[in-house]
Amino acid sequence: xxxxxVKLSIVxxxxxxxxxxxxxxxxxxxxxxxxxxxxxGFIGYGEGVAFSSPWYTEETVQTSYHVLKDFLIxxxxxxxxxxxxxxxxxxxxxxxxxxxxxxxETALWDLQAKIEGLPLSTLIGGTMEAIHAGVxxxxxxxxxxxxxxxxxxxxxxxxxxxxxxxxxxFQYISEIRKQFPDLPLMADANSAYSLEDVGRLEALDEFGxxxxxxxxxxxxxxxxxxxxxxxxxxICLDESIVTFDDARKAIELGSCKVINIKIxxxxxxxxxxxxxDYCHSNGIPVWAGGMIEFGISRAHNIALASLPGFTIPxxxxxxxxxxxxxxxxxxxxxENRMINVPDRPGIGFELNRKRLKEVTVFExxxxx
Ligand SMILES: O=C(O)CCC(=O)c1ccccc1C(=O)O
Ligand SMILES: [Mg+2]
Numbered sequence: 001x002x003x004x005x006v007k008l009s010i011v012x013x014x015x016x017x018x019x020x021x022x023x024x025x026x027x028x029x030x031x032x033x034x035x036x037x038x039x040x041g042f043i044g045y046g047e048g049v050a051f052s053s054p055w056y057t058e059e060t061v062q063t064s065y066h067v068l069k070d071f072l073i074x075x076x077x078x079x080x081x082x083x084x085x086x087x088x089x090x091x092x093x094x095x096x097x098x099x100x101x102x103x104x105e106t107a108l109w110d111l112q113a114k115i116e117g118l119p120l121s122t123l124i125g126g127t128m129e130a131i132h133a134g135v136x137x138x139x140x141x142x143x144x145x146x147x148x149x150x151x152x153x154x155x156x157x158x159x160x161x162x163x164x165x166x167x168x169x170f171q172y173i174s175e176i177r178k179q180f181p182d183l184p185l186m187a188d189a190n191s192a193y194s195l196e197d198v199g200r201l202e203a204l205d206e207f208g209x210x211x212x213x214x215x216x217x218x219x220x221x222x223x224x225x226x227x228x229x230x231x232x233x234x235i236c237l238d239e240s241i242v243t244f245d246d247a248r249k250a251i252e253l254g255s256c257k258v259i260n261i262k263i264x265x266x267x268x269x270x271x272x273x274x275x276x277d278y279c280h281s282n283g284i285p286v287w288a289g290g291m292i293e294f295g296i297s298r299a300h301n302i303a304l305a306s307l308p309g310f311t312i313p314x315x316x317x318x319x320x321x322x323x324x325x326x327x328x329x330x331x332x333x334x335e336n337r338m339i340n341v342p343d344r345p346g347i348g349f350e351l352n353r354k355r356l357k358e359v360t361v362f363e364x365x366x367x368x
Contacts, residue, residue, distance in 0.1 A: 001081050001111065006073050006104070007035040009356065009363040010061060011294070015322050019138035019292055022165035022192045023055045026138075029292055030061045032068070033327070033356065036107040044111025045347060047297035048103030049264035056190075056291075057239070057265065059099045067100035069364070076104065077368050084108035088270050098242065098267035105268035106300045114346040119303070121341045124273055126306030130338040132313035134159040135321060136188070136290060140168075142175055149180060156337040159184040159210070159313040165192040170203055177207045184313075188213035191239060195223050198230050205232040210312070211258050214238040221246065224255035236260055238289055243267075247275045251282055258312065262289040263300055272304055280309030290315030295328030299347035302332070306341045327356045 011031055018025045032048030048068070050059035071094050079090060087105040094101070113120040121128075135157045139145045149160050160180075164172060164187040173187060186209050193201060193215045201215060211234040216223045218239035228235045234257035241247050241259055243266065250256050259279055263272045279286045288305040291297060301316050318334045319326035326332070328349040332339060342348025 001083070001108065001115070002039045003076070003080070003368050004037050004039045005368050006076075006366045007037070007363065008065065008068060008366075009033040009360045010065065011327065011356065011359045012361050013294070013323060013359050015292070016324060019322070020140055021138055021163045021190050022167075023190055026051070026292055028052075029294070029322070031294055031297075032061060032064055032103055033294075033296060033351075034068070034103045034107040036104070036111050038111060038115065040115070042111055042114040044107040044109065044114060045296045045351060046103045046105070046107030046110065047294055047300070048099055049291040049293050049297050050099040057099065059097060064097070064100040064103060067094060067097045068104060069366070072100060072104050073366050077366070081108065084112050085270055088268055099264040102264045102266075102268040105270065106263060109269050109300070110346045117345050119341070119343055119345060120300070120347050121303040121306040124269065124303060124307065126303060126341065127308045128306040128341060130340050131302060131305045131310070131316065132158050133317055133334040133337055133339050134161065134287075134313035134315055135317045136161045136163070136315050138163050142172055145172075146176065146179055149176065149183070153180070153183070156334060157317070158337045159186070161186045161188055161213070161315060163187070164189050166197055166200055169200060173204060173207050173209070184210055186210040186213065186236070188238070189215045191216060191218045195226060198227060201227065201233075202231050209233050211236040213260060214240065221250045221253055221255040224250070225253040228254055228256065234258055238262070239265075241266070241275070244271060244274050244278065247278060251279070251284055257284065259284060259286045260289040261286050261304065262291060263304060264291060264297070265289070269300060269304060273307065276304070276307050276309045285309065285311045287312040288314030288316055290317070292322055294323070295319055295326040295332055295349055296347070296351075298332050299328065299349045302339060302341055303347060325355050327352055327359065
């Protein structure tokens with residue numbers, strides 16, 4: 001790859017409605033948009049998905065920016081790269097900081113796909129022409145949540161995920177079940193429980209949830225194995241799976257029956273694909289997680305979710321789920337409960353430069 005330079009833009013946009021978990025509410029989203037340009041004028045896009053504060057993982061927009069600017073971009077400039085497959089190893093002198101790494105690595109994947117004139121999904125071995133849409137309700141107010149779910153079902157979403165916590169989990173889920181008895185429903189706890197809550201979690205078994213996501217500690221795989229042996233509902237791990245080896249160990253221990261793959265959390269598309277391949281050959285279904293992201297990250301998720309092991313609808317909704325106007329064109333749309341996998345080169349979406357400019361609060365260029 002003959003890279004000419006990298007541009008980083010920090011963008012900031014209000015969400016249409018706050019998104020709430022037991023850890024707090026997100027009302028405004030900051031992110032880092034990465035553009036890697038080569039000497040033939042191709043530009044690859046990536047998005048850094050760390051939040052403004054370290055509530056979901058330890059990274060933030062500012063730590064990602066620092067790691068990109070002062071470490072990852074200089075490593076890339078000094079060493080060069082011939083294929084994005086090499087990026088994770090190339091960046092291995094920097095520990096963790098997976099969201100920063102993924103921001104740059106995904107831009108390299110988009111660039112490589114554009115150089116080859118292929119859709120990104122094709123380049124990574126995707127087999128699906130369209131993926132199932134899924135949506136997340138982050139609203140602890142039950143009547144409002146019920147209304148929101150009704151609206152999403154009318155829009156054609158196939159699967160709904162809700163956020164739960166020990167405060168009102170049984171009542172919250174039972175009311176949703178009463179109103180939507182056949183809805184494919186799942187619950188995400190974002191580590192709100194401990195092993196002492198086994199009884200509470202067992203009580204949810206009767207609701208036939210597709211799965212419960214990350215009930216216990218955000219870095220735990222041992223207690224989750226104990227819990228899984230005591231509840232019927234399949235456990236899905238999110239926060240705990242940060243590396244390929246985490247996935248391997250969790251599967252070996254029986255800590256989960258499903259894995260949520262997020263490109264940012266695992267350090268890039270290459271690692272996300274490795275985890276997918278391992279899960280696929282071990283009979284563990286996977287789905288693509290969401291990060292309340294803008295269209296660039298969503299587009300990378302769409303390419304990822306076109307791989308054959310993504311058999312469960314993920315947290316992939318349209319641009320209008322969170323944004324009045326996204327930073328990409330065309331915007332991502334849900335049609336007949338599905339999102340089309342683009343057949344255009346790369347991620348298949350262009351930056352909407354006018355919109356990007358409106359929401360950019362800081363930008364910087366790095367010449368190679
Ligand atoms: O992108 C979405 O639609 C929301 C997905 C979601 O639940 C989420 C959003 C931000 C941080 C963590 C999570 C999660 O899956 O735990
Ligand atoms: Mg989650």
